[in-house]
Amino acid sequence: MTDGTELIDRDATDLARMLREEAVSATEVMQAHLERIERLNPYLNAIVDLQSERALEGARALDHHHDQNDRGPLYGLPTAHKDLVPARGFRFTEGSPIFADRIADEDDLIVTRMAAAGAIAIGKTNVPEFGLGSHSFNPVYGVTRNPYDLSRTAGGSSGGAAAALAARLLPIADGSDTGGSLRNPASFCNVTSIRPSPGTVPSGPGSFPYGTLAVKGPMGRSVADVALLLSVLSGSDERSPLSVGLDATELIKPTGRAIRVAWSADLNGLATVDPVVITSLEPVITDIAERLGWQLDATCPDLGPALDYFRVIRAMQLEQALGPLVDQHPDLIKPDAIWNVEIGRRLQGPEIGRALHQAAEIHQAMTDFFQTYDLLITPTCQVPPFPVGIRYPDEIAGTTMQDYLEWMRIPSAITGTACPAMSLPATFTPEGLPIGLQVVAPFRREGQLLGYASLLESALRDRTPTLLDEPVIDTNQPPPDPFERVG
Template sequence: MNELLQLSATELVGLMASGRLSSRELTQAHLDRIADVNPLINAIATVDAEGALERADAADRRRSEGADLPALHGLPMTHKDTHKVAGMRSTSGSPALAHHVPANDDLIVARLRAAGVVATGKSNVPEFGAGSHTFNEVFGTTTNPYAPTRSAGGSSGGLAAALAARVQPLGEGSDMGGSLRIPASFCNVFGLRPSLGVIPMPSPNNAWAWLGRTGPMARRVEDLELFMSAVSGPAPELQLRAPLDAGDFGGPAPADLRGVRIGLTRDFGQGVPVTAPMLAALERAAAVLASLGATVEEATIDFAGADDVFGNTRAIDFAAELGPLVESRPELVKPEIIWNVEKGFALDARQLIATTAAASRLQARVREYFGRFDLLLSPGAQLEPFDAAIRYPRDVAGVPSRTYLDWMRSACLLSATGLPTLAAPAGFTENNLPAGIQLTAFHHRDAQLLRWARVYEAATRYADVEPDLLGHATPDPAAGAPAGTNGAGRPASDARAATAP
């Protein structure tokens, strides 16, 4: 493998700014790595090699002409396939959009383009980003670089797998119920779900939408900070302005974590089932944080009602965004999405009022908790990366899943609070599978959260452990497709009746 691909985005941008590395050289190495590893993990859904090299050449010309260079000058990057890239196939993993080529960039892509990123293609996602296992009919199933028969998580699973496989050092994902955090935990990388409004995420149907977030994923915390410094800031189409901007990210990290107060929860006080390997990783991380001077004790936010806040808000958002498609062409949409949309349409006024009241009570308890603690430490996922041939885990630690979201509660409960949360590596299980943790801070303390995370990262360096990807045999795409689907990862003709969400 080209040694350039082991470097951080921060290091690579520095090399290109100094003229010691060209964007074309780095972009070609990136494209070569996709060709080498993508047959094994199916992380990259679309590649625009010719366009990427043209954009890299333009970046190199800009530097040679002495122009001011943006923060991510010349950095090759695939974009999440739920994010529109002008002139590039953008499918959201759905047959309904299989040939969709948008005319305009989504806001996050436009900001990355302005920051100097060289767009090279799209990373794979579950259909419309629904669920934390990446499979769809258009491109098939993405698998885990550390174990190519296992899930890479989702919905930013293609990005997480690409990062772990050293395709690229940095990229953008999104997170409603763990879509940055679960794949980061499954793939031994970092993923940040930012505070509301730090990176605006405009919705054409709801300017006040708050549950979904856009954020970065990387192998190094400094790269998360670089990303945030490049793309954070208000958007004119949204009323909300966060009390945090691009200039707040970065700066020196503390020497240790003395004085930082951390509450540790294993089950969120809600009986969330978590398997023994994930609990062992949590304890391992707690010991590291304590050794760095932090005070760690058992404590949690009171998450009473958070399941309803998350579930009902998600259902409303799904109905608003995907309701027209479900009503007009249900045969094009997987059953889990139909269930989520129908749940949104079924909510009545009393339930909506109760959801708002529950969210308000939850925020009061969030404020109370953070009056005593600086961080909440919790499991990064409830179980190890699972068999990629299933749609979602039917049980966790012996507790049956009632819906396709139940195994994601460790992420969904935190989403309901709206708090900034970082997924961080926490070593490996006895089966040599990645395990992660979540570190949650108070609203708009994202920059401080990342500075503390740099201290933890320096003490562990788990993400430096590279998967032995090319030592694995190429998997059979049909064998890796979830049960109840065809070989491309799409529900078979009778899957609607056989599969409950």
């Protein structure tokens, strides 16, 4: 029998190989992770609606009944699905008291694909209410805490997934991203994620089948793990009209040549960034570029139109999705959601039309930019992980944030470009809080992005740890209150 600590320390790619080769059983792997969850999850509140016996039954079934010649790429890996997607038999709350008792009777497309690849669902991962805002707290399950500092947020909306990965409660997890919800929590928790181009991972059936803002994607503790899960999630589906096929063998392409990289700490002044983020990242970026032989230029395309497009289309979609709930349950929906729905209701046709027209201009501008540069690199987040007791940073470097979106301008603007983007663990603040690096590539060039990211990852790992050192959480102390007031 393999030691449980050794198993939870393994990357998903390595663990899946061991499972397929029968070097370890699915039951052993599941038990190791469930023991870890039992010990640490009360402090983190990352995994919700945990169904341990169901998970063990699934693992035993693989060990005793599964066809040895039919072992998928995620064979035997424990996972938990983000509580914004339905997974049959699990609660599907979206972090809202309106749906606190809802049990899903069907699987989301990504749940189906992960199960077909051999993954075993153990529960859900915590989210903000309706996935809005990059701080995972809600009135159903409470707040998710950062494994590096329990007084700090894990980010969101895929905050539960990021915290679970960082604390090694799970080897791999799915997430979704509209304005940074895969990237922000990855940065805050020192793990890896990719926001794919719209259509790379099918999304449907849904309310906005031709929308480009919201995408689903993978999170992991390495670039290889993210590529592994992306190979499972990607590919066309007739229910998702924008979806495209993707050759999994092309996901990480060779990238030995010298390249030209653009670096911008604040998107040419579009975003206010905490000075500690810039001073922590800039020497890392310079050093890594020199070591890899990459030409580094301080420049950035004009992303103001991309940010405008994001805010207008997001408000329009939120009004359509949540407007009826706001009318029916105004006392059961958080103020930030109501505010954003009201913004959507004030939109005029010409304003929406201009935003849609901007999408074409943005696409051409990014296409032109990437004729000169292979990558655009920025901070993932404008701030380090902030205290769990606040809804969002209302001030950065002396500048007031006017609303709950302004502190997320960097990832939101990249969303508006529709380009694929990753968050990689990069460095830490002097207080030991993680800071991530956002890496952006041309539209639908996920293979190029993952290839360069793998080189960056190797160079960055020479400088900074990527896994949590133990002990980080003092389990001799009682767990904090998951329903600590956030406001």
